[in-house]
Amino acid sequence: MQEYQFQLLALKWVVDILEQQGLDRHRLLAAADISPSLLRQTSGLISQLKVAKLMTAADRASQQPLASARCGLSMPLRKQGVLAIAVQSMPNLEAMIQMLKAFLNAQSSGTDLDLVKEGDLVRAEFSLRFADQLSCDSMHRAMLCNLFKTFQTLFGESWRATEVWLMHSFSHTKELSQLLNCPVKDNKAINAIVFEQRWAHVTGAQVYPAEALRKQSSETLQRLEDLDDLIYQILPPLIYDGNTSIEHVAELFGVHVRVLQKRLKAKGTSYSTLLEDARKTMAVDLLVDSQLSIADISLQLGFKEPAIFIRSFKKWFKQTPLQWRKSAQGY
Template sequence: MQQITSYQGSVYGGLGDLLFKYCHAHQVPMPAQLLQVQNLERFDYQVWYLLLNELDQQLDQPALGLEIAKYVELKHLGVLGYLAQSCEHLGEALLRYHDFYRLIYDGSPLIFKQDQDHLIIGWDVPKVFTTQITNEIAIAIMYQFFRHFLHIDDVELIQVDFMHAAPKDTMIYQRYFGCPVLFSQPTAQIVLPSHILSKPIRHADQTLQDLLTAQAQTLLKELPHTTQLDERLQQAILKQLQKQKLNIEYIAVQLHTSVRQLQRHLQSQNTTFQERVQAIRQMLAFKYLQDPHLSLHEIALLLGYSEQSAFQRAFKLWTKHTPQQWRKQHLSIAPK
């Protein structure tokens, strides 16, 4: 598959090793693309998204993301994992997790909200760029991170929210997290009691933390710069896709900026407005093609193409395959 890098970002290469470890432990046939990303420092989020959904279709196993997260090791989180482990208490570790989360997933930010009684940690990724399994693994990895790497065995979650519709057996999730789990919610998030922030971490080491913080800051500077403008741009493109108002002049007005300023911003990221639009269309195309109830004509309209043939030409440029070929390949995986 041709790689199109959008602000939707990349993921840390250790996550590829996590999937490899799960497949090896369960004797699951390795997807070809999973073998290709082994030993890479980072790879595109689109690849991560497709790998998770390919495994989900292949195995047809409830709450697969929760099972995969059980195999996470500290190395799969890179310097961020070791940095958080060196902190004195959970509040400090979460602050580092928030500051350097892009080292794990360079895309939409991790959102922290706190009041007197609650701490809410949310994953600010548009629903169209997620599935149940992508949200499962993000939340479950953080939960395993609390328990096994920070050695906080008595993590008491108040609530876990997922954006997608409830599966047949929701009790799997309640047993796993030990709290109420809601579905079809606006945001994927976990809710914890505020008092948990003072829990001490067994391996606190201030000297090590200083060294790792410096390393994390260096790595963070090497990532493409993601700004609030990027997030607003993505939302504007998503809203205008079906209205076929995807010219840069119209989008600039929606963002309350000038065309020249928007072009300069995109140029600073080595991309163009049209490349950003195509990256979003490609991600959505993969998602829509996995829905057997959507015709190719309907998908073309959802992506803002006036004709199905235009969608087919674009898709072949992205993947070297027609939409029909890609759909047949990904819907023909027989569940076990």
């Protein structure tokens, strides 16, 4: 069974936000079987199922089961400067959705996000792949509200959702509607955010004009300590886009290639190492969570031909991609 993970840094944010709502962190952690010592770690992963239990415990401890939704709205977008950099090169909303999916999975794996067009409206449909293992209603509300906040941040005050859909029955849709300033409907076929299709044609450059992006990127680069992590976060959408040259990344940050290389060297790594690590992670995810052929995965990861991908994969994991997929699926 695939084990989906959540970043410990993001868990710390979640617990801090829930405590700010007046909830007892120790009781919540105990209910979710999470050791408080994990919150002292600056990196690492924890099972998504435990985070889902934490969200459920938070809603049960609240007078109204909206603690998870408020937490989602308050969660900071991880590396907002990185998000701006990645979004700026996106040609339309569909590409932005795929980029956001990569970002969401970097923070909490097992997240599905798709764009569906229907008449004059579009839906950003959202689900968690581990939801069949546990009641994840609270987790869904938290993640959906975080996505709602992300759209607001990306598109500005002029963006409005037409409706928010919840798969599960929820007795406090009126209160959640007031929180989001948007109609909320429960017992739908999917969790989704519905809005006007005119947003489907917005480009990343319109969301983040080039001059503002260069200034923001340069400032982000100067103040950010974990530059290697920042670059690692933007690589998945760049890999899918087929534009992974160091020159392109340096241009996105508004700095010279040598400056970028020097900063990475000071962190004990290099751009080629980060790119290889990103491809490793994406290769494993695609082998486990998709039905794509080895040739298609090779193409998505930017390899010129499948044979090169297979050789690289054997060097990384001492197995061919097909052997690894069969082993992971229990064949």
